[in-house]
Amino acid sequence: xxxxxxxxxxxxxxxxxxxxxxxxxxxxxxxxxxxxxxxxxxxxxxxxxxxxxxxxxxxxxxxxxxxxxxxxxxxxxxxxxxxxxxxxxxxxxxxxxxxxxxxxxxxxxxxxxxxxxxxxxxxxxxxxxxxxxxxxxxxxxxxxxxxxxxxxxxxxxxxxxxxxxxxxxxxxxxxxxxxxxxxxxxxxxxxxxxxxxxxxxxxxxxxxxxxxxxxxxxxxxxxxxxxxxxxxxxxxxxxxxxxxxxxxxxxxxxxxxxxxxxxxxxxxxxxxxxxxxxxxxxxxxxxxxxxxxxxxxxxxxxxxxxxxxxxxxxxxxxxxxxxxxxxxxxxxxxxxxxxxxxxxxxxxxxxxxxxxxxxxxxxxxxxxxxxxxxxxxxxxxxxxxxxxxxxxxxxxxxxxxxxxxxxxxxxxxxxxxxxxxxxxxxxxxxxxxxxxxxxxxxxxxxxxxxxxxxxxxxxxxxxxxxxxxxxxxxxxxxxxxxxxxxxxxxxxxxxxxxxxxxxxxxxxxxxxxxxxxxxxxxxxxxxxxxxxxxxxxxxxxxxxxxxxxxxxxxxxx
Amino acid sequence: xxxxxxxxxxxxxxxxxxxxxxxxxxxxxxxxxxxxxxxxxxxxxxxxxxxxxxxxxxxxxxxxxxxxxxxxxxxxxxxxxxxxxxxxxxxxxxxxxxxxxxxxxxxxxxxxxxxxxxxxxxxxxxxxxxxxxxxxxxxxxxxxxxxxxxxxxxxxxxxxxxxxxxxxxxxxxxxxxxxxxxxxxxxxxxxxxxxx
Numbered sequence: 150x151x152x153x154x155x156x157x158x159x160x161x162x163x164x165x166x167x168x169x170x171x172x173x174x175x176x177x178x179x180x181x182x183x184x185x186x187x188x189x190x191x192x193x194x195x196x197x198x199x200x201x202x203x204x205x206x207x208x209x210x211x212x213x214x215x216x217x218x219x220x221x222x223x224x225x226x227x228x229x230x231x232x233x234x235x236x237x238x239x240x241x242x243x244x245x246x247x248x249x250x251x252x253x254x255x256x257x258x259x260x261x262x263x264x265x266x267x268x269x270x271x272x273x274x275x276x277x278x279x280x281x282x283x284x285x286x287x288x289x290x291x292x293x294x295x296x297x298x299x300x301x302x303x304x305x306x307x308x309x310x311x312x313x314x315x316x317x318x319x320x321x322x323x324x325x326x327x328x329x330x331x332x333x334x335x336x337x338x339x340x341x342x343x344x345x346x347x348x349x350x351x352x353x354x355x356x357x358x359x360x361x362x363x364x365x366x367x368x369x370x371x372x373x374x375x376x377x378x379x380x381x382x383x384x385x386x387x388x389x390x391x392x393x394x395x396x397x398x399x400x401x402x403x404x405x406x407x408x409x410x411x412x413x414x415x416x417x418x419x420x421x422x423x424x425x426x427x428x429x430x431x432x433x434x435x436x437x438x439x440x441x442x443x444x445x446x447x448x449x450x451x452x453x454x455x456x457x458x459x460x461x462x463x464x465x466x467x468x469x470x471x472x473x474x475x476x477x478x479x480x481x482x483x484x485x486x487x488x489x490x491x492x493x494x495x496x497x498x499x500x501x502x503x504x505x506x507x508x509x510x511x512x513x514x515x516x517x518x519x520x521x522x523x524x525x526x527x528x529x530x531x532x533x534x535x536x537x538x539x540x541x542x543x544x545x546x547x548x549x550x551x552x553x554x555x556x557x558x559x560x561x562x563x564x565x566x567x568x569x570x571x572x573x574x575x576x577x578x579x580x581x582x583x584x585x586x587x588x589x590x591x592x593x594x595x596x597x598x599x600x601x602x603x604x605x606x607x608x609x610x611x612x613x614x615x616x617x618x619x620x621x622x623x624x625x626x627x628x629x630x631x632x633x634x635x636x637x638x639x640x641x642x643x644x645x646x647x648x649x650x651x652x653x654x655x656x657x658x659x660x661x662x663x664x665x666x667x668x669x670x671x672x673x674x675x676x677x678x679x680x681x682x683x684x685x686x687x688x689x690x691x692x693x694x695x696x697x698x699x700x701x702x703x704x705x706x
Numbered sequence: 707x708x709x710x711x712x713x714x715x716x717x718x719x720x721x722x723x724x725x726x727x728x729x730x731x732x733x734x735x736x737x738x739x740x741x742x743x744x745x746x747x748x749x750x751x752x753x754x755x756x757x758x759x760x761x762x763x764x765x766x767x768x769x770x771x772x773x774x775x776x777x778x779x780x781x782x783x784x785x786x787x788x789x790x791x792x793x794x795x796x797x798x799x800x801x802x803x804x805x806x807x808x809x810x811x812x813x814x815x816x817x818x819x820x821x822x823x824x825x826x827x828x829x830x831x832x833x834x835x836x837x838x839x840x841x842x843x844x845x846x847x848x849x850x851x852x853x854x855x856x857x858x859x860x861x862x863x864x865x866x867x868x869x870x871x872x873x874x875x876x877x878x879x880x881x882x883x884x885x886x887x888x889x890x891x892x893x894x895x896x897x898x899x900x901x902x
Binding site: 260261332335336337339340341343344345346348349366367370371373374375377378379381382385386389390391392393398399400401404408411 | 720722723724725728729732733735736737739740742743744747750751754755756757829830832833836837840844
């Protein structure tokens with residue numbers, strides 16, 4: 150398979166001056182470089198969001214703590230949420246989609262390379278805008294001030310009167326700008342998948358990662374846009390004196406909630422579906438079996454996408470909707486559990502009877518399966534509106550969605566890092582550091598987020614600055630904070646692994662995992678043009694066909 | 707083993723949709739969602755203004771300008787079709803499209819001028835003003851963007867740079883223009899029929 154690469158004369162690969170290299174990276178339109186730029190920028194923002202999380206946890210470590218002021222605390226949880234969703238999770242998933250989708254469908258680049266670069270720089274600019282608010286977002290006393298009204302920016306908190314200065318403006322503009330970037334990327338992913346597949350790559354043969362990213366991109370078109378529209382309305386309110394969310398002029402604060410959550414809930418699936426995609430590629434390879442129930446997986450993904458568009462108001466049970474709305478959103482929310490359950494069974498079915506290899510990527514995948522299941526179960530609990538009335542806005546909810554985002558999305562992402570890092574850099578990540586990373590992170594995660602459910606049930610509200618002693622929250626909060634630091638340590642090991650392995654890692658070769666999808670048929674890292682000749686495929690596992698000409702998959706299609 | 711022989715060749719011919727059309731369809735879906743949110747806000751706030759003026763007092767139905775915009779959909783469609791057969795006809799129809807779109811935009815401007823200076827309705831007057839100017843303004847913004855793109859094509863057309871090989875691109879632009887027209891049907895119904 151090494152023949153799939155054109156040998157470049159030595160003179161052309163000589164080391165260039167770093168200014169030249171930097172210029173190349175800044176002006177690149179190559180989907181692989183943009184993918185890496187997305188991922189690296191997301192890791193930078195992950196560090197920022199992580200530090201904010203640690204500050205929150207230090208503040209809540211014991212009662213009556215005043216590690217930071219209440220104002221700073223508000224900024225921390227607002228910035229933490231906004232950063233992690235918009236400038237870590239979205240870009241890192243777009244980065245993987247950018248990198249992998251063209252390779253997996255045998256294309257040489259995305260459908261619109263320049264739009265791709267434009268979209269990346271828009272979302273990056275959005276992140277910079279958000280963080281510039283720390284110095285530029287003049288608050289009450291003219292000092293720099295970051296947004297501090299929560300990542301939902303509920304009306305009327307986002308209005309001029311309650312959010313003076315420019316902190317909320319930076320928040321709005323950052324989300325608007327990065328939202329346009331997301332829409333551009335989504336359009337690009339859809340056009341790439343529909344229009345650039347190599348010969349033979351029928352929709353029934355696309356790798357599941359490609360399928361799920363197609364669904365994700367479709368959801369971005371429908372889910373990010375309501376947020377953009379709502380941000381425009383907020384800007385009109387703040388700058389032109391509009392009354393969209395101004396209750397004194399007849400406007401409605403609840404309308405903002407609806408608009409925000411029409412974005413907010415599908416967004417969860419925008420983030421988790423690409424993680425399902427990683428699982429659907431990684432689990433089969435390390436179980437040495439093809440994916441179980443391919444068509445059902447596709448159907449379940451589409452089904453999740455469809456249903457998730459009509460569940461948003463389960464975030465709003467406590468605002469007092471009528472009983473019909475409560476029943477409807479309880480029902481639809483619970484229905485999402487069915488296709489999701491199908492998926493979990495399919496992954497287990499894939500592992501069942503396989504020769505499982507417990508590489509780090511597989512360990513993270515198994516962690517994902519276990520934790521995502523629990524996250525789903527607390528989700529079903531919260532979906533029941535009477536239960537939600539009791540526990541909404543408590544630490545139980547915080548524990549639930551961190552179980553989804555950290556236990557699900559982040560674990561799947563780590564698996565993806567260990568699985569595709571060899572393709573992106575040509576070097577293997579260290580398995581030894583990887584195991585340390587996995588076990589420490591697993592322990593830290595469970596210490597933090599298993600325990601976090603309990604203060605929620607005991608009545609600890611979310612976003613609280615500090616609390617009275619003697620409510621039974623102290624020890625629990627202390628354990629939660631310890632877990633957070635163990636997770637931070639694990640992430641440091643991960644980053645060290647990324648850096649050390651880049652220079653000293655074992656050479657990966659084209660196909661270190663003996664995998665079956667097209668990206669492993671080209672060199673690691675792939676050349677700028679990806680494939681020297683356009684591949685053609687005859688089954689879902691083109692590399693299996695190639696390696697086993699005596700028993701190709703195509704025979705059974 | 708070389709790459710060309712490594713994968714079995716598919717027996718059938720391989721055809722995929724045009725990326726321009728797919729991308730424009732994607733953009734239209736995204737834009738539809740944005741407009742939906744603004745339309746929902748308009749409908750939700752109908753009759754909820756705490757002060758005047760109300761839509762029934764100040765709005766006049768812009769039938770003539772609506773006819774202009776809707777017929778421009780026909781002219782751009784015919785223009786895209788005639789590009790391959792009759793270049794002069796293509797240019798005439800393109801200019802006609804721009805003229806009709808421009809006329810519509812002029813109509814919106816005229817209405818806004820009347821509302822602001824004669825009726826005292828601005829975006830900050832009441833909820834009606836806020837929702838009206840933002841919904842109609844969002845649409846007018848899309849008309850403007852379309853007119854800029856159409857004018858670019860017209861300029862290149864007069865220089866003689868729009869060939870038959872560009873017809874796919876003209877069709878993509880035509881899709882956008884049809885979308886802008888379709889949105890106007892919705893906005894018109896909501897603002898001038900239901901809203902009054």
